[in-house]
Amino acid sequence: MKLLDARRDYYRRIAREEGYRSRSAYKLKELNDSYRIIGSEFFVLDLGCAPGGWIQVAVEIVGGSGKVMGIDSSYVEEVDRAHIIRDNIEDESIVGKIFSYFGEKVDAVICDLSPKISGNWSVDHAKQIALNYAAIKIMDNVLIHKGNALFKVFDGEYSNEFRDFVKKKFIKVQLRKPKASRKPSSELYFICLGYKS
Numbered sequence: 001m002k003l004l005d006a007r008r009d010y011y012r013r014i015a016r017e018e019g020y021r022s023r024s025a026y027k028l029k030e031l032n033d034s035y036r037i038i039g040s041e042f043f044v045l046d047l048g049c050a051p052g053g054w055i056q057v058a059v060e061i062v063g064g065s066g067k068v069m070g071i072d073s074s075y076v077e078e079v080d081r082a083h084i085i086r087d088n089i090e091d092e093s094i095v096g097k098i099f100s101y102f103g104e105k106v107d108a109v110i111c112d113l114s115p116k117i118s119g120n121w122s123v124d125h126a127k128q129i130a131l132n133y134a135a136i137k138i139m140d141n142v143l144i145h146k147g148n149a150l151f152k153v154f155d156g157e158y159s160n161e162f163r164d165f166v167k168k169k170f171i172k173v174q175l176r177k178p179k180a181s182r183k184p185s186s187e188l189y190f191i192c193l194g195y196k197s
Contacts, residue, residue, distance in 0.1 A: 125156035
């Protein structure tokens with residue numbers, strides 16, 4: 001049992017040691033190493049950015065000439081070289097706020113969105129997919145042609161419908177479960193490359 005617990009907490013431990021706010025930082029690192037969702041000098045929008053692990057990784061990747069903006073309905077402590085706002089992604093004014101920071105369209109939209117978990121799996125899954133559709137509405141306004149996106153999805157009855165929806169918008173869509181995800185977790189990640197709009 002102790003060995004199992006040690007394995008389970010490996011990414012949490014190294015996140016603390018390396019200064020990341022969450023184990024999810026390693027999910028983004030792994031996916032980006034494989035697919036280059038984010039690159040040097042990219043403008044990156046992080047939707048559902050709390051507690052900030054993905055923002056930390058994105059800032060490292062884009063370097064000094066890139067820009068990173070994070071949005072979450074929860075408070076997120078500042079990250080050097082990133083702009084973080086507390087806001088609701090379903091608010092129609094959000095697109096204007098994104099453009100006021102970047103001044104132009106972004107190269108990548110990354111989404112690690114999660115609803116407040118109720119414990120009712122069907123409800124939580126439906127809410128999480130609904131958040132991703134809200135993120136798509138923002139993405140359609142702010143992502144450049146041939147830009148990239150990343151979406152976390154709680155796997156369930158609406159996952160295939162969401163996959164089919166994003167497949168119409170991107171040249172290539174891949175499904176992955178990173179090593180840093182817990183094995184019992186239902187979360188999957190859609191890597192979306194080459195926005196068609």
